[in-house]
Amino acid sequence: MTEQKKGFDRLVEIMRRLRAPGGCPWDAEQSHESLKRYLIEEAYEVIEAIDRNDPDHLKEELGDLMLQPVFHAAIAEEKGEFTMDDVLEAINDKLVRRHPHVFGEQRVKTAAEQVENWERIKKGEKGEGRESALSGVPPQLPALMKAQKISEKAARVGFDWSDVDQVFAKVLEELHEFEETMVDGDQERMEAELGDLLFAIVNLGRFLRLNPEEALRKTIERFVRRFSHIEESLRAKGVHMKEATLEEMEGLWKEAKGLEKEAF
Numbered sequence: 001m002t003e004q005k006k007g008f009d010r011l012v013e014i015m016r017r018l019r020a021p022g023g024c025p026w027d028a029e030q031s032h033e034s035l036k037r038y039l040i041e042e043a044y045e046v047i048e049a050i051d052r053n054d055p056d057h058l059k060e061e062l063g064d065l066m067l068q069p070v071f072h073a074a075i076a077e078e079k080g081e082f083t084m085d086d087v088l089e090a091i092n093d094k095l096v097r098r099h100p101h102v103f104g105e106q107r108v109k110t111a112a113e114q115v116e117n118w119e120r121i122k123k124g125e126k127g128e129g130r131e132s133a134l135s136g137v138p139p140q141l142p143a144l145m146k147a148q149k150i151s152e153k154a155a156r157v158g159f160d161w162s163d164v165d166q167v168f169a170k171v172l173e174e175l176h177e178f179e180e181t182m183v184d185g186d187q188e189r190m191e192a193e194l195g196d197l198l199f200a201i202v203n204l205g206r207f208l209r210l211n212p213e214e215a216l217r218k219t220i221e222r223f224v225r226r227f228s229h230i231e232e233s234l235r236a237k238g239v240h241m242k243e244a245t246l247e248e249m250e251g252l253w254k255e256a257k258g259l260e261k262e263a264f
Contacts (some may be wrong), residue, residue: 012084015074032072039068097121119156133157144213147202155206164207171200222260227231228255 018027042065049058058164073084098121101108106112122136133156137149154160161167205212230252235246241249 011070012074015067015070019074019078027071030071030075032075035068035071042068067091080159097125116156142213144198144202144216147199148206148212151203151206161203161207164204167200167204167207171197171204174200225260226253228257230231230251 015027018024019038020028042061046058046061046065049061069087069100070084073087075083096103098105098122099114099117101114101117106117108117126136134153137146137153139148141147161170174197175191178197180189181189181193202212205215230249231241233252233255234241234249
C-alpha cells in the first residue's frame with residue numbers, strides 16, 4: 001500500500017470518527033444539503049490558489065476540497081447507500097470506458113475528436129439517445145458557464161455560425177436591440193435583450209476559445225485591485241472617496257492600470 005493510499009484511508013477513517021457518537025457535534029449534524037455551499041466554496045478556493053501560483057496554498061486547498069466527497073460518502077455509507085470505495089470504483093471504471101483510445105483499440109487523433117467520443121459514450125451509458133442535444137447541463141451552474149455549455153452542445157449538432165465574423169455581427173445586433181429597449185424604458189424587455197446580448201458574447205468567447213466565466217472573473221479582480229489603489233491613494237492624502245472628484249478618481253484609475261502594465 002502506497003503512502004498516498006494510507007493517507008486517503010486515514011482521511012476516510014477520521015471522517016467516520018468525527019461523525020460517530022462521541023465525535024464532533026457539528027460534523028455529525030451535517031447532511032448532503034447542508035454541505036452544498038462548502039463544496040462550491042472549496043472549489044473556488046482551489047481556483048484562487050491556482051491563480052496565485054502558490055503550491056503550498058494549492059496543496060492545502062486541494063485537501064479541503066477532497067474532504068467534501070469523503071464527507072458526502074460517509075453520510076451515504078451511514079444510510080447504506082454507497083461507500084467511498086464505491087465512488088472510487090465508479091470513477092475508475094468510467095475513465096477506462098470513456099478512454100477506449102487509451103485502454104482499448106480505438107484511435108483518436110485530436111482533443112476535439114475525444115470530446116465527441118466522450119459525449120457519444122456518455123449518451124450510450126445514460127440512455128440519452130432520445131433526449132435533447134442540450135441535456136446534461138447542470139441547472140445550478142453559474143449563468144455564464146451554463147450559457148457556454150449549452151452553446152457548445154448546440155454547436156456539436158450543427159446549430160452554429162460558420163465564422164467568427166457572423167458571431168461578432170450577432171453581438172452588434174443584440175447590442176443595438178438592447179439600446180432600442182433602453183429608449184423605450186421597458187424593464188422587462190431590457191432584461192430580455194440584456195440576456196440575449198450576454199449570450200451572444202458568450203458565443204463569441206467560445207468561437208475565440210475564451211472562457212467567459214474566467215474572463216469576467218479576472219476583470220472583476222482587476223477592478224477590485226484598481227479600486228483599492230484609488231482608495232489607498234486618497235487615504236494617503238487624507239481624502240475620503242466621497243470628497244474626491246470623478247476626475248481625480250479617474251486619474252488614479254489610469255495610474256493603477258499603468259502600474260499593472262509595468263508589472264508585466
